[in-house]
Structure formats: structure tokens, C-alpha cells
Amino acid sequence: MTTSHCPYCSLQCGMTLTREGRSLAVGAWEAFPVNEGALCRKGWTAAGLRGHRERLTTPLVRDRAADGSRGELRPATWDEALDLVADRLTAIRAEDGPDAVAVFGAGGLTNEKGYQLGKFARVALGTSQIDYNGRWCMSSAASAGLRALGLDRGLPFPLADVERADVLVLAGSNLAETAPPAARHLDRLRERGGRVVVVDPRRTPTADRADLHLAPVPGTDLALALGVLHLVVAAGAVDEDYVAARTSGFDAVRRSVTSWWPERVERVTGIAADEVRALADLLISTAARGGRVMVLTARGVEQHSQGSDTVLAWINVALALGMPGREGAGYGCLTGQGNGQGGREHGQKADQLPGYRLITDPAARAHVAGVWGVDPDSLPGKGRSAYELLEALGTPDGPRALLVHGSNIVVSAPNATHVTERLAALDLLVVADLVLSETAAMADVVLPVTQWAEETGTMTNLEGRVVLRQRALTPPEGVRTDLEVIAGLAERLGSPVAFATDPEEVFAELGRASAGGPADYSGITYDRIRAEHGVFWPCPATDPAAGGPDGPEGAPHPGTPRLFADRFGHPDGRARFLVTEFRGAAEQPCADYPLHLTTGRVLGQYQSGAQTRRVKELPDTGPFVELHPQLARRLGTTDGELLTVRTRRGAMRAPARVVATIRPDTVFVPFHWVGANRLTNDALDPASRMPEFKVCAAAVSA
Numbered sequence: 001m002t003t004s005h006c007p008y009c010s011l012q013c014g015m016t017l018t019r020e021g022r023s024l025a026v027g028a029w030e031a032f033p034v035n036e037g038a039l040c041r042k043g044w045t046a047a048g049l050r051g052h053r054e055r056l057t058t059p060l061v062r063d064r065a066a067d068g069s070r071g072e073l074r075p076a077t078w079d080e081a082l083d084l085v086a087d088r089l090t091a092i093r094a095e096d097g098p099d100a101v102a103v104f105g106a107g108g109l110t111n112e113k114g115y116q117l118g119k120f121a122r123v124a125l126g127t128s129q130i131d132y133n134g135r136w137c138m139s140s141a142a143s144a145g146l147r148a149l150g151l152d153r154g155l156p157f158p159l160a161d162v163e164r165a166d167v168l169v170l171a172g173s174n175l176a177e178t179a180p181p182a183a184r185h186l187d188r189l190r191e192r193g194g195r196v197v198v199v200d201p202r203r204t205p206t207a208d209r210a211d212l213h214l215a216p217v218p219g220t221d222l223a224l225a226l227g228v229l230h231l232v233v234a235a236g237a238v239d240e241d242y243v244a245a246r247t248s249g250f251d252a253v254r255r256s257v258t259s260w261w262p263e264r265v266e267r268v269t270g271i272a273a274d275e276v277r278a279l280a281d282l283l284i285s286t287a288a289r290g291g292r293v294m295v296l297t298a299r300g301v302e303q304h305s306q307g308s309d310t311v312l313a314w315i316n317v318a319l320a321l322g323m324p325g326r327e328g329a330g331y332g333c334l335t336g337q338g339n340g341q342g343g344r345e346h347g348q349k350a351d352q353l354p355g356y357r358l359i360t361d362p363a364a365r366a367h368v369a370g371v372w373g374v375d376p377d378s379l380p381g382k383g384r385s386a387y388e389l390l391e392a393l394g395t396p397d398g399p400r401a402l403l404v405h406g407s408n409i410v411v412s413a414p415n416a417t418h419v420t421e422r423l424a425a426l427d428l429l430v431v432a433d434l435v436l437s438e439t440a441a442m443a444d445v446v447l448p449v450t451q452w453a454e455e456t457g458t459m460t461n462l463e464g465r466v467v468l469r470q471r472a473l474t475p476p477e478g479v480r481t482d483l484e485v486i487a488g489l490a491e492r493l494g495s496p497v498a499f500a501t502d503p504e505e506v507f508a509e510l511g512r513a514s515a516g517g518p519a520d521y522s523g524i525t526y527d528r529i530r531a532e533h534g535v536f537w538p539c540p541a542t543d544p545a546a547g548g549p550d551g552p553e554g555a556p557h558p559g560t561p562r563l564f565a566d567r568f569g570h571p572d573g574r575a576r577f578l579v580t581e582f583r584g585a586a587e588q589p590c591a592d593y594p595l596h597l598t599t600g601r602v603l604g605q606y607q608s609g610a611q612t613r614r615v616k617e618l619p620d621t622g623p624f625v626e627l628h629p630q631l632a633r634r635l636g637t638t639d640g641e642l643l644t645v646r647t648r649r650g651a652m653r654a655p656a657r658v659v660a661t662i663r664p665d666t667v668f669v670p671f672h673w674v675g676a677n678r679l680t681n682d683a684l685d686p687a688s689r690m691p692e693f694k695v696c697a698a699a700v701s702a
């Protein structure tokens with residue numbers, strides 16, 4: 001029996017893995033505090049890909065004829081596949097320079113893989129062109145957290161703190177379906193007499209657990225947050241002492257909300273003015289009696305062209321009430337992918353070096369180059385963000401080759417038809433995956449890799465807790481780990497430095513590279529993680545508080561479960577109030593496209609579905625169009641009938657699912673199957689470069 005963590009979401013639920021003959025049994029690991037033995041159905045069935053007939057166990061190569069036409073994928077040896085990739089990359093680099101080769105990583109990869117991929121891009125390929133799917137996940141919250149609080153860690157406190165709040169506002173989170181074991185904290189909070197508020201255009205299973213559910217028109221949440229702050233200010237409920245002692249910039253924000261009275265909020269959001277007042281009253285009365293208010297955001301408010309502004313506006317509310325830094329209160333973002341947090345700390349993001357350092361910072365470049373054993377001047381600068389990178393593929397100025405590790409772009413990218421055309425325009429597409437995903441099926445070279453239970457590595461969960469997934473099984477013959485793939489390619493490309501393949505060795509190097517940076521992992525070891533149920537970053541090697549300014553030799557740092565108690569991440573220790581102005585969604589309904597389309601998740605499927613659609617115990621319903629009975633009547637359709645959904649970018653057909661729980665002016669399509677993203681808008685948030693997955697204008701017909 002081995003303890004490990006689930007292969008899917010950011011809760012990284014602890015589980016036990018036991019070999020039973022040729023199969024693997026998932027069991028409860030009661031002692032792991034984040035989930036206390038509970039798993040959702042995806043976790044219980046996670047071993048379903050083990051021994052699956054669609055599991056890739058040999059590299060695949062596609063030959064191209066002299067006229068450029070593409071043949072079928074055929075099996076190849078590892079040497080043939082890796083030699084081919086290295087030869088083509090070398091030729092492309094020689095012709096068009098290092099930026100002609102691009103890398104796309106993922107927030108599902110372990111810290112070790114994400115770190116190694118970032119180093120591989122900068123050192124072995126010398127390219128600036130690397131980004132990852134986390135850009136589509138938490139980047140708006142990351143950008144807002146950095147600007148307002150000076151540090152970006154999804155939750156700046158342990159998840160269990162949630163149940164200590166007196167009022168919890170969940171803005172755009174459906175955690176009952178997207179992190180089910182976390183929903184127990186909502187129940188406990190309410191048993192204690194606390195209140196839960198859910199803001200979501202749909203009455204989700206999460207909203208069913210709420211005391212107050214507000215259903216905005218998709219894309220209008222910023223107006224709600226501005227309206228709430230307006231009422232807090234008008235009621236004289238601002239914690240002036242806290243604002244004076246711990247923040248800066250409030251006066252401008254105070255002025256900016258003067259015209260956001262509840263009736264105006266109602267006109268913009270469709271939420272009744274009385275409901276806006278009810279929410280504000282709850283926050284004001286709670287704060288007035290010294291109670292704790294917590295605001296958590298997720299993709300529902302973040303995946304918008306103004307997502308980072310909406311997060312800033314909610315942070316402003318939390319700061320005005322004096323909450324961030326208090327236990328059981330404050331602001332947090334519920335991260336999404338298994339390693340959504342660690343994935344953005346170690347250098348697979350276009351502007352980043354390990355330790356959450358900026359690639360544009362000369363001191364950061366010098367430190368990291370020192371650990372890598374290369375000249376700082378040899379490191380490239382900042383590259384394109386995920387969507388901008390994909391859009392540039394195969395264009396005269398853009399990359400001609402792309403390596404993908406851990407993302408099924410064809411299904412999950414916005415405006416997917418356009419993105420698929422860009423992938424098809426590449427000279428070389430290389431995909432490392434466990435299965436032939438829709439993206440791998442387009443590749444010139446497919447590299448079969450190990451899956452979670454077959455390899456060891458660390459993940460950083462939504463709380464900033466670094467946990468260890470341990471190998472429980474021997475991988476099938478023929479597959480390699482991502483670390484081995486990276487090392488094999490680096491060697492063939494003539495990398496100036498070698499790449500380690502042992503995860504523990506890579507983790508130790510990552511620790512050194514992160515030392516002194518905001519996300520400092522240098523005091524974390526595999527042994528400590530095993531002994532302590534995970535370690536929270538920042539965790540420098542030694543603890544200055546343990547005696548003397550530098551700490552006694554060897555006194556370990558305890559890790560940091562809670563941030564911001566005394567100071568925020570900015571150099572002056574103060575949080576920043578930042579002014580935001582409501583613009584609204586990039587695409588508004590019109591005569592031709594009169595409805596709002598939003599997209600998201602269902603409990604039984606994960607992301608692009610590449611893994612979970614292949615697990616036979618999970619419900620593979622195919623896509624559907626959720627709509628209100630009033631809209632169904634107007635369209636003359638009934639439950640189960642095929643509908644066509646059209647937007648300016650594309651169309652899809654799927655059966656109607658008629659539910660009274662959605663706004664009558666909005667339809668919802670899950671994105672786990674091909675289709676939803678043919679519809680979605682690629683408008684980007686100017687600060688985070690997050691695409692507007694959560695709202696566009698659509699037409700529906702029977």
C-alpha cells in the first residue's frame with residue numbers, strides 16, 4: 001500500500017493505492033487532512049486508465065510525403081521518434097532562430113515536470129516561446145492577487161479555515177461539483193450558524209447549499225462587487241483603522257464606487273436591487289459585530305475579458321471590511337488543476353523563472369542561471385501568452401514547431417476551430433500524452449508517457465501545500481516519464497547542461513532555483529512532505545524566527561500555512577486598493593445572437609475529458625445544452641431534443657437539457673467534449689491574458 005494523491009483537481013485528495021494482481025485499488029487515506037478520506041467519483045475511479053486498451057505504449061510517427069501531405073501515424077522506436085524530433089527542431093532553429101520552436105505545458109504536470117519543461121525551453125531550446133494551460137485557469141486571480149496583495153497563492157490559508165468564516169461568498173465557484181470533498185466545509189460552516197452566499201447564473205448544487213443565491217447575467221460580476229462596496233461605504237462600515245494601517249489607495253476606490261447604487265447594479269447584472277442590499281447587509285452586519293467574512297472566487301468570475309478586474313473588486317470589498325490576514329476570513333482563489341498552483345511557480349509561464357520570479361528581473365536571471373550553470377545573458381526574455389502563442393503558430397512571425405506536454409488544446413482552447421487550424425499549419429507538432437487525445441491525433445510525433453500512479457512527483461494544491469504523489473506501480477513496457485522525454489531530447493539537441501530524470505533530484509534542484517524567490521521551496525524535501533502531510537510554501541531552508549537573524553544552522557523553517565497576518569507581499573507590507581471600471585463582456589447579445597452562452601464543468605468528467613471519457617465507470621453523456629423552460633417553450637423544444645447553438649465563431653449540435661435552475665437568457669454547455677469551444681470567444685483580459693470562456697453571444701435553434 002502506498003499513499004498518494006488523486007490525478008485530477010487542485011484539492012489533490014489523499015488516497016491509498018494498493019496493487020491487486022494486475023490492477024490497482026484506490027482506498028481512503030483518512031489521516032490526510034484536506035479530504036479526510038473522502039473522494040469524489042473521479043478519484044474513486046482514477047485507476048480506470050490502468051491497463052486501458054487505448055493507453056499509448058509506443059511512440060507514433062507520421063510520415064510526410066515530399067509534397068507535404070501527411071500520412072497516418074505509425075508505431076516507431078523511441079530512438080527513431082526522439083531523433084526525428086531533435087533533427088527537425090535543430091533544422092527549424094537553424095533556419096528561423098530559437099523562437100521558431102514553442103513549448104506548451106500544463107498545470108496538471110508535477111512541479112518537477114513543470115520546472116524541467118521551463119528549463120528545457122530556456123536552456124536546451126533557447127526559446128522564449130513557452131506558456132501553459134494555467135493561463136486559461138487561474139491567471140486572472142493570479143494577476144489580481146499579485147497586484148493587490150503582492151503575492152499569489154490561491155488560498156493564503158488552509159482550506160479548513162473556510163468553515164470558520166461567518167459569511168462565505170463564493171463568486172463563480174461550483175465547488176460541490178468541482179471539488180466535492182470541500183463542500184463539507186460549507187455544511188460545517190452553516191451548522192455553526194454561518195451563512196453561505198453563491199453568485200452564479202445557475203442554481204448549482206453549490207447554490208443549493210447557500211443561504212443566498214444571486215444569479216447575475218454572465219459577465220457582469222464586476223458591477224455586483226462595485227455595488228457591494230458602494231453600500232459598505234455608504235453604511236460607514238469601512239474598517240478605517242485597518243485601511244489606514246495595512247493598505248494604500250482606498251480614497252480613489254471609495255470615490256470610484258459612488259455611483260454604483262443598487263438600482264444601477266440591478267440594471268447591469270439582472271440581480272434585484274433588494275438582493276444586492278441583502279448581500280451587503282449581511283457583510284456589513286457581520287463585520288460590525290466583529291465577525292469574519294471570506295470571499296472566494298473561481299472560474300465563473302475569472303474567465304472573462306475583465307476577470308482580473310472582478311477579482312480586484314472583490315479583494316477591495318474584503319480589504320474595506322478589514323478581513324485579509326485574519327484567521328477564517330479574507331480573500332482566496334480556488335485553483336483548478338491538480339498542480340494549478342505549483343504549475344505557475346517554476347517557470348513554464350512565459351514571463352517566469354522558478355520560485356515565482358520574473359524572467360525580466362536581472363537578479364532573478366542571475367540566480368537561476370547560476371543554479372542551471374549557464375550564462376544569464378543566454379536566457380531568453382518573456383514570450384507570448386498561451387492563446388497568443390497558439391494564434392501565432394505557423395504564421396510568418398510565429399513558431400513553426402510546438403511541443404505539448406499535458407494539454408488537449410483541440411478541445412480546451414477558446415475559438416477552437418481557429419486554434420486547430422493554427423496547429424495544422426505547423427511544420428512539426430509533438431505531443432507527449434498517455435492516450436491519443438484529440439490533440440495527439442493531429443501530431444507528427446506522439447510520445448507515450450507514464451501516468452500518475454506509475455511515477456513519483458510533487459504537486460502544490462489549492463492551499464499552497466506541497467504534496468507527494470508516490471509511484472505505486474511499474475509502468476507498462478514502452479512508456480517513459482516526461483522527465484525522461486525531456487532529458488532525451490535535451491541531450492540530442494546538444495544542450496549545454498544535462499537534465500536529471502530522478503524526480504527527487506529534480507526537486508532538490510528546483511528548491512535551490514526557487515531559494516530567495518516569493519515561492520521558496522528550498523526547505524521542502526520528500527521526507528518532510530511524507531512526515532508532515534505536505535508542507536506549505538514559502539518554506540526557505542532555515543527559519544530566521546528560530547533564533548538570530550539567520551537562524552541557527554539547520555533549524556528548519558516550518559512552512560507557511562497562513563499568509564498576510566502581519567504584512568502583505570508588497571515591499572512596504574501594505575495591500576493595494578485598485579480602481580476598476582466596469583466595461584462588460586467583449587461580446588454583447590444582439591438580434592442575431594440574442595442569448596448569453598456560458599461554459600463549465602460537470603461532476604463526472606474532467607477537463608477536455610481525454611482521461612475521464614475513457615474511464616468506463618464515469619458517465620459519458622456527451623455534451624448538452626442547458627436551458628430554462630421559458631426559453632425552451634419559445635424555441636419550441638423539449639428535453640432531449642437536438643439543438644443547434646451558434647456563435648460568431650462556430651456551431652455545435654447537442655441535446656437540450658431543460659432545467660429551471662438557469663437564467664432564461666442564458667444557456668450552458670459543458671466543455672468536456674468537442675464542441676463548446678468552437679463557440680467560445682477568444683477576447684483576452686488585458687492584464688492576465690485569460691480568454692473569455694465564460695460568456696459570449698449565441699443563438700439557439702431547434
Ligand SMILES: Nc1nc2c(c(=O)[nH]1)N[C@H]1C(S)=C(S)[C@@H](COP(=O)(O)OP(=O)(O)OC[C@H]3O[C@@H](n4cnc5c(=O)[nH]c(N)nc54)[C@H](O)[C@@H]3O)O[C@H]1N2
Pocket residue numbers: 009010137171172173174175177178179199200201202204216217218219220221298299300301335336337338598599600601602603604605606607608668694695
Ligand atoms: N468535476 C470536475 N471538477 C473539476 C474540473 C473538471 O473538469 N471537472 N476541473 C478543475 C479545474 S482545472 C478547475 S479550473 C476548476 C473550476 O471550478 P469552478 O470554477 O467551480 O467550475 P466551472 O464549472 O468552470 O465554473 C463555475 C461556475 O461558474 C458559473 N458561471 C458561468 N459564468 C459566470 C459568470 O459570469 N459569473 C458567475 N458568477 N458565475 C458564472 C457556472 O455556471 C459554473 O457553475 O474545477 C476543477 N475541478
Ligand SMILES: Nc1nc2c(c(=O)[nH]1)N[C@H]1C(S)=C(S)[C@@H](COP(=O)(O)OP(=O)(O)OC[C@H]3O[C@@H](n4cnc5c(=O)[nH]c(N)nc54)[C@H](O)[C@@H]3O)O[C@H]1N2
Pocket residue numbers: 106107108109110133134136137138299303336337404405406407408409411412413414432433434435437449450451482599600601606607608609610611671676677680693694
Ligand atoms: N469552454 C471552456 N473551455 C475551458 C474551460 C472552461 O471553463 N470552459 N476551462 C479551462 C481550464 S480552467 C483549463 S485548466 C483547461 C484544461 O484543459 P486541458 O489543458 O486540455 O487539460 P486536460 O484535459 O486536463 O488535458 C490534459 C492532457 O494531458 C494528458 N496528461 C495527463 N497527465 C499528463 C502528464 O503527466 N504528462 C503528459 N505529458 N500528459 C498528461 C491527458 O491525457 C490529457 O490529454 O481548459 C480550459 N478550457
Ligand code: SF4
Pocket residue numbers: 006007008009010011012013035038039040041042043044178179180181
Ligand atoms: S475532488 Fe478532485 S482531487 Fe479529490 S477525488 Fe475528486 S477530482 Fe480527485
Ligand SMILES: [Mo]
Pocket residue numbers: 136137138336337
Ligand atoms: Mo482549470
